[in-house]
Amino acid sequence: MFDIGLLLVQANAASTYVTAGSVYTENTITVLIEILTVLAISMQIARGYFLRILRKFTLRLAADIWWLLFVLLRDASIFAVVFLGFSLFWPGTYQDYPVAVPWQLLAVDFFAFALVLLLVKDTDEEPKYNQLLTVFVLVGTFLYLIGTVFVTESALALSTLPPTVSASPSNVWGFFNMYFNSQNNPAVAIYSFYITFALLLIAGGIAISSSMMGGGNLPIRGFRVAPKPVVKQPAAAPAAQAK
Numbered sequence: 001m002f003d004i005g006l007l008l009v010q011a012n013a014a015s016t017y018v019t020a021g022s023v024y025t026e027n028t029i030t031v032l033i034e035i036l037t038v039l040a041i042s043m044q045i046a047r048g049y050f051l052r053i054l055r056k057f058t059l060r061l062a063a064d065i066w067w068l069l070f071v072l073l074r075d076a077s078i079f080a081v082v083f084l085g086f087s088l089f090w091p092g093t094y095q096d097y098p099v100a101v102p103w104q105l106l107a108v109d110f111f112a113f114a115l116v117l118l119l120v121k122d123t124d125e126e127p128k129y130n131q132l133l134t135v136f137v138l139v140g141t142f143l144y145l146i147g148t149v150f151v152t153e154s155a156l157a158l159s160t161l162p163p164t165v166s167a168s169p170s171n172v173w174g175f176f177n178m179y180f181n182s183q184n185n186p187a188v189a190i191y192s193f194y195i196t197f198a199l200l201l202i203a204g205g206i207a208i209s210s211s212m213m214g215g216g217n218l219p220i221r222g223f224r225v226a227p228k229p230v231v232k233q234p235a236a237a238p239a240a241q242a243k
Contacts, residue, residue: 026097029087030104034148036077036084037107037141043074044137047130075118078137081111089197094182094189101182102192103147109196110140112203120210150176 050070057063085108088099099105114136121129150172157173182189 025239026087026093030097030148030152033081033084033104033108034144035049036081037137037144040074040077040081041137041210041227042109044134046070047074063172071124076120078111078115081140082108082115083136085111089193090199091190091193094186094193095182097182098152098184099182099189100147100151100176100180101185101189103143103151103180105192105196105201107140107142107144107147109199109203110136110143114140116203116207116210119207123228147180151180 047070050066054063054066057066085104087093088104088108093099094101114133117123117129117133117136123129123133154173154177158177161171161173178184178186
């Protein structure tokens with residue numbers, strides 16, 4: 001015969017393991033996104049340094065590899081932030097894990113608009129769009145770091161304070177934990193989801209529209225570029241010209 005009590009205990013244990021695994025996965029993704037945001041803004045700020053070093057290469061292959069490394073690290077980190085950031089847009093997890101709302105969600109939105117800007121404009125050739133890209137990435141990194149440090153990772157700081165102080169909004173840790181922790185403030189969490197998810201849809205709509213129109217930097221339809229000769233013909237000698 002089946003032992004109903006044993007089955008219930010096993011089911012509860014399995015549920016506990018699933019919840020613990022989910023929290024561990026969400027925590028890992030949150031920390032990974034934070035590292036990628038810092039990498040993205042670091043590469044964007046260091047663009048001038050990469051350009052100075054690029055001019056010092058005398059070998060074309062070395063210069064191409066150096067510039068490819070910069071573009072790959074910057075663009076791939078921005079893409080990875082948006083890709084992994086989708087895990088924050090699941091309202092069902094807001095009670096399982098302390099998501100910093102709306103800080104982390106808005107950060108993913110700013111990175112999404114930075115990614116759209118990379119898709120539709122050549123930010124490395126147009127200074128104004130490069131400045132706009134820097135603003136998007138910088139603001140997104142700032143929002144994510146503030147949310148992660150003061151909300152998601154605030155448990156250690158709160159544990160060192162007396163219970164009456166840690167639960168009070170009079171200190172910065174208690175303020176952020178009380179009002180911006182998805183577990184402590186479900187109302188702010190769900191309204192933050194509505195607003196930030198709408199912004200994410202707008203960014204996705206712009207990207208899809210640009211893709212359907214053929215991209216932002218393709219030549220105009222019907223435009224043809226005349227091929228340039230690889231080797232120029234030498235000029236005629238003066239004696240030949242006199243004849």
